[in-house]
Amino acid sequence: MEHDKGKLHMKNVIFMINIVKDDRSRNQGYDYSIKSWQQYAKKYDCELFVLNELVADLEYMTPHWTKMYILDILDANEIEYDQVLYVDSDTIITPNAPNIFDISEHKFCAVPNFGDKDWMIRSMENYSYELFDNFKFPYFNYFNSGVMVFNKSHKEFFKSIQQFYEANRSKIIWMQKHYGVGHDQPIFNFFVNKELKDEYKVLGYEWNMQDLNRSELLGNDFMFTRYGYVCHFNCGIKPTPGAWIQATYEYLY
């Protein structure tokens, strides 16, 4: 684990997961992502915490689920914090991005899922049917879990997700394999929409620019860097997310 333990006053924390488990993950350009967030952390006096160890055996849970232990990991490392920003490692933050912690209102914040509604609605409906007693929430509340802001007050919330995972682990693993509509993301969405409701603040697309092919922003002119702040290279962009992460970093910094 890499982080700066030098300062004791309460900072905001940027948390990333960079677990290298094979050649594929080694070549995804995550180092460039981390470098961009290092600069953002420095600019706004935040602590960057990069987790590079698994918290559980891969057989027990995929690395996606590590997100539900973030506050525990910070506590275990004796890190004092105010708010936490979790970001996926296939993102690049632009140098002109404002301080996201200033707009959070100390709420749980995320960006609506942009992209394929077929995948997203199956994710919502299948998990609703199989695991949440047909609980429904508005489709436009469904968020992408690649960028999330939260704080200490959400400890119990994450504990509930951990307990839910433990109680339903085999069904969740079956869901992941059988339906292929998400790992942590659908579960996080159900918990936020059930338990947080008014505590959930929706951020604009500029804070998590997903599926850049679909918005047609992706291109050699880097138009996406003019639109917003968090460039998220998900949804299988070609030639590879790693190539875009590196190229975008070199273009911006």
Added chain:
Amino acid sequence: MNVVFWVGVKSNNPTVCDKHGNFEYFEYSKSTWQYWCKKNNVEFIEYDTTSYDTNDHKVTWTRWFELELMLKDIDWDKVAVIDASYMIKWNAPNFFDMCSNKLNVFQSLENLRWIQSGIDGYRSMFNDMEFDIKRYIDCGFQIFSKSHLSFLSDLKKYYFDNYDMICQLEKDVKKGTDQPVYNYMLQQDNIDFEFSLDPSFNINHMTRFGWLGHNWQLNDKTPYFIKYGNIWKFSGFDRKMRNQLMSQTWNMIKENYI
């Protein structure tokens, strides 16, 4: 009294007619809006003819110029201006009850390259003003109060004062008709507008976002857009497909409008 101002003027230009598949889709749209207006005690006003020559002035522009005149004999509170490419679900809630007196619009996020290119293409016309793309709106469905009529008058004046340049940019930039200019003027004039209605009232670019699909894994055949949308906009694809898609939709749901 609230009003739906439904824009369905058929062009007599053969090229435009061909591009729009002879506007057969107007009937499907109109049927849904008429039903919804009656059910919700909303006045339905059909804008189906214009005093302007549509070869010189596109309906996307003239709708703004003739709105006030069309409403002159009605005691209205708010008016929703809506294109004939939209259909409303039979049981959609009354959106007028959910809106403030500000100009109510929808953010456009579908094809950001197209939007950014439009902004760039028209920038010189507005003295290189800073434009906030995150406040770019879709002109196809807006809800006005009387206080906004002065903005439409300003828009009309700007249009006729700059007619030649607007026509030229429309040909050169190819990023819409009224929409880029309308957006620039909204921001230039500091018009107070808001995105108060949720996105289910403006389901669009349905092919791009997979709205036409259904949950095949749970064997539910209802298309997503019908299940989750309140208002559907049939755009973002070749306009020749519009008749077919709107006709298929109408045939699937028409029993609900009796």
